[in-house]
Amino acid sequence: MVASLVPVVEMLWEPGDARAALSGRFGFRSGEAAGRWVAELLDQHWGVRVDSCERIVMSGGNALAWVGTPGGRMLAKWSVAPARFARLAEVARVTSWLRGQDVPVSAPVPARDGRLQVEVDGVSVGLQHEMAGDLLDIANPVLVRAAGAMVARLQAVLAVCPYAEKLGKITAVRKGLGERVVGWLDGDAGHLPVQARDMLRARAAAAPPDRLAGQLVHFDFRSANVLCAGDEVAAVLDFEEARHDHPLVELARAAVLLGTRYHDWGPVSAEVRAEFFAGYESVCPLTADDAAWLDILVRWQALMMVPRGDDPTGWGASALG
Template sequence: MLPLGVSMLWEPVEAGAALRERFGFGGLAEVSAWLAEVLRGTWAITAEDADRLVISDQNAVVWVASDRGPLVVKWSRAPERFARLDVSAELLGVLAGRGVPVAAPVPSVDGRARVVLDGPHGPLSVTVLPELAGDWLDVTDLAAVRSAGACLARLHEALRDQTGTRLAQDPAVEGLRSRVERWSATGDRGLAPDASRRLGDALAGLTEPHEAPQLVHNDFRAANLLVLHSEVVAVLDFDEMVVDHPVVDLAHSAVYLATRFTGWGPTPLPARKAFRAGYESVRPLGPVEARWYEVLVLWQSIAAVPVGEDPTGWAGAV
C-alpha cells in the first residue's frame, strides 16, 4: 500500500510542491473538497475525505471512501492524451465483461467511463474505479509469476479482436527486424558488447512474426499487478496501451516484470522462466515467435543497462 498523505510515485521531488504546481491543489484537504463536489455532481457518489494521493508525472491517483465502497480516482492533466485515455477506459469495461481481472470504471451519471472536468489549473481527464484488494506481484513467488504469465496471455486473446477501437488505428507498426537493427546502429551505447554481438548473431535468418500486431498492455509488470494467494486478481494501468506484436509485449514484460516504482532491477531468471511457462500454458508461441522472444528479451535487457553505476545488476543479467 502506498503511504498516507501526498507522495510521489517515482520522481525525487517534494510531493506537496508538485501537487500545487502541476494541479493547483494546496493539499489533500483541498483535493478532498474538490472530489466531493465532482463525484456528487458527475457520478452521484457521496465521498468522504481522501486519505492518500500519489503523483506520477502529469497524472495523479487518489484513494477515497464513498457510499459505493472504496474508490480510486485517476486524473491526467495532459490534454494531448485525453482521447487515448477515453478509449483505454472504455476498453476496461469490455475486458471486465470477458473475465479479465481489471477494475471497470464506474460510469458517470450520463454513462461515460472518463470525464473532462475543470481543475484549479485547467482541464483534468478523470475516471473513477473500484479499489481492488491485493498485494503487488512478488517475483520470488513463482506460482504468482506463472499466474501473471497466463493472465497476460488471456489479456492478449481478449484484445486480439479489438481492431475497431481508435487505439487500434494507430500508424503501421515498424517491422521487428528493422527496429532492432536501427537500435543496434544508432541506439546501442556499447555497455554490453558481448551481448550486442549475440543479438546480431540471433537476428541472422530470422523472419517477421506471423502473428499480426494488435492492442497490447505495454506496461505489464509488478507495479501494475495485484495478487492474492498467488493468483493475479487485478491488472492495472492500461494508459500506455499500444499496437504491437504480442511477443513484443511478452518480452518487454519478462524483462521488466520485477520493477516497481523506484525499484528498478532485472527479472530473475527463474521468474522469467515461470512467466513464459504461464503464458504458454494459455497461448503457446509458434517457432518464429519463440525465436523472436529470445531476441527481444536480449535486446530489451541490453537497452536497460544503465550508464555508470549498475546497483541492480542489469549488465550481469545479459
C-alpha cells in the same frame, strides 16, 4: 479544517517535494484543497459522496486519489496532460469492455451522463472501485506462472476487442521486429559493449521471417500492475500504456520487467522468466519461430534497461551475462 479530506500527498516514483508538485502541476495550494476538489467533482459528475480522501499520489501529469465512500473505497485518477485525453477515453472503453468479458480488470465507473472518462476544466478524470489483492510476488513460482497465463489470456481477448482500432490509430507500431531491433542498436545502444551489440545484431539477422501480426496489448504488465489473491491473479491494473504491438514484444518486455514496482527497478532471474513463459505457454503454446524471436526480444528488452553510468540494481550483469 476537515481531517477526513486532508490526504497524505506523495510522489509515486519521482524524487522531489510532493506538495510543490501538487501546486505546480495541478494547481492546488494544499492537500486539503485537492481533497475537497475531488469530493466535489465526484459528487457533481458521479453522484458519489466522498467521506474521506486518504491519499494522493502523483507521477508526471497524473494524480491518483484514494477516497472513502458509502459504497467502499474508490480511486479517482486524473490527468492534466491534454495530449493524452483522447487516449485515456479509448483506454476507458477498452477496460470497460474487458470487464464484460470476465477479465479481472479495474473497470471505470460510468459518470451520471454515461461517460467513462470525464473532461472538465482542462482535466480528464476517471473513477474506479478499489480492487482487493496484493502486488505480484515474483518469489512465488505459482503466482509467476499464473501471471504468464494471464498475459496469454489477456492477449487472446484483446485480439478481438471491438474498440482496438481507434486506439491502434493512436499507438500503432508499423515497423517490423528486425527493423526495430536494428534501429535501436544503431541509435540508442552506443553505451553497451560492442560484443553485446554485435551478438544481438547477428541474432536479429539470422531470425525467421517476421510474419508476426500486431494487435492491442497491455504493454505494462509487471508486479506494480498485477494484484494477486491466493494462487490467482485477482486484477490487472493500469492500461494507460496499452498499444498496438506484437504480442511477443509484450511478452518479452513483461518477462524482463516482471519484478518492477515503483523504485529501484531491477531484473528478475532466468528461473523467474522460465516460470513466466511456462505459464504463458500453458494457454498459448509458442511455435519454433515464436521461440526464436522471443529469445531475441528478451535480449533486446533486457539490454534496453542497461543504464548509462551507474547500475545499482544489476541490469547490466543480467542482460550481458
